[in-house]
Amino acid sequence: MQIKQKIEEYLGRGKKATVGLEELERLFDGSEAEPRAFAEAVAGLEQSGVLLAVKSAGRTIRPPQLAYRYRVNKSRLQASHIRQLHQVRLGLHPAIQLDGYFAWPEQQWLADRPWIERIDRVLKVEGLPQRSAPAPERSYQLTGNEKWIAELGGEALLRRVQLWDALRIQPVADPLMLAVNPAALGAAASDDSRCLHLIVENKTTFQALLPVLSGSAFSTLIYGCGNKITGNLSMFALQFPAPDREHRFFYFGDLDHEGIRIWHEAGAQRELLPAVPFYEACLAHAWAIGKEYQRPAEAALAAFLPFFAEVQQQQIAQCLGSGGYCPQETLSTRQLQQIWGSPAWMQWIESK
Template sequence: MGIKEQLLAYLQTYNKATLWLEQLERLFEHSSVQYREFAGAVAELESEGLLAAVRSAGRNGKQPSLAYRYRVDAPGLRRDQRQRLQQLRLTLHPAIGLDAYFALSEDVFAADWPWIERIGRRLDSHGLPAEPAPAPERSFELVGDEKWLAEGGKSLLERIGLWDKLLVQPVHDPLMMAVNPRMLERTPDSDSGESDGEPCLHLIVENKTTFHALLPILDETSFHTLIYGCGNKIVGNMEMFHLQYPVKARTHFFYYFGDIDHTGIQIWHEVEAQCGAVLAMPFYEGCLGKPPARGKTNQRRHENAVQSFLAYFREEERKRLAICLQEGGYYPQETLSTQELRSIWRSGIWKALKPLN
């Protein structure tokens, strides 16, 4: 959004007849905008009659000169808003509609516009989706935040007429554990040659989106179960595992795949203490092939958990992950699409991976 557009967005939510120049200047005090650029945008609003200098307040004497105080033409700003909506409609992907905003207050549009721009760029580069995807996965694709749809994004998509076009699948709460029927038929004394010394493999995933993505191919893998962690609920629920899966003649080997953020790392660390769960490295390595998301700056860091987690990675990856986490970056499980998750599970080398040091 340009300087003039930011000024307009502010003015359209302003509910007083006059304002001081310093109120407009504060909008850019933490940006790289130069005075000449700022003054040029304010001068344009003056020439369009949307701002009128209060002569008795004087001018600042800079070049170009601006008034210390302005009257705001509220009706003119509403006209400008309508014209701007009509102009912006021409610049956006044709699937995005702005008609709803002609009947809404300007502040609603000002709040929605950054998201609309981001969604528009995604559609310009990738087009509308051809296949359905779970809501968190689609949410991450659109705006880089897997929770955005659930936290109000759906309403915005309905306003711009996109919701029904994005093929968003609802994600229902699954059962906590799914069992591979093919592996149930394999017993130590069967023709498979499997012995008591071969462990039953179990994959724990933190989020239900990943559970739903992997569930259809469980019987194509060598894993005995797929376990839905449900965030940190898995820490308590793991105590029930041997009651729910009472296969006592075998050892059990657990892999874990969760979000690469401080919360996800801490959950894994606690599960690892309970059942020795190791990182499902093929999935984590797949995440590292993607750019990190940003915004996890308020999570508590658990140093022992982070160091144990980083020990699974090569030195270069450790450094990159350490910097990412320190700067508030993270990798949600939804950074991998359904097809990528399935491909990794089918082709990954699943062995008793231990930390590299």
């Protein structure tokens, strides 16, 4: 890395308004940077207006007489950052897109650049993959670290540079925890009907409904395990390989900010309808108080409420607004089973 570039990146990462000459010199401790080259780089940054000399701090005697202290001109530094992005982009593999970095803080580019350059070297030698691979395998291929994509921010970076789809990465999630109803599956196979799937947030509800799964019209009962469903749902097509069927998913979770957020995030992967009959039964009970600490998920709530009648929307808003919530455990095992097996449930599904 050139001396001038290294100084600019250091200044871009920092938040201080001024920087001392000794501080800049320490960047090159133990390196082979020539003192003359360092001095010329600093002088060049001063000449371009990135560094503004603090006159009261004085200057060195030896030419090019650098100031002992500089103010950092962030606007000029940003302009330099933009020029650098344009220059770097010209040399990268064409699949790597840097458009977003022109709007994001420079710190994001500085943090991502070493990884981008490493990935660029791999793509220039091997090209884009023709076959899909699990995330750890692809991660090791790109960076030499099998955990980089899943655990060290690699997925987010690959999405920032618009490489995620092109790299054919298979997410590695925990297996989806589901129970299968053979009777419903057989019916779907024989008359080409749709497959219905119910996801429940908590283990208690899963265990309560499991004994009556075989008598239901549902093909599967899925244990969401709280937040895990947002990642595990990607495994569904592999664990339930029926691509020629119409799959309809319904979700029942705690009626609180967190439960609604989970439904909303999981629904970003595939259409996921709230299991309204269960929620309606919860609303018939008095709600509990104790979730004041949960942060409202405004977008999730706005998407959730329209599935309910206006009176119920008001109930939900009042409940959540007062720090209340309705856990799934509001409904007893008997109530859960009766609701799931009632004709009203199937009538509601047919109306959707």
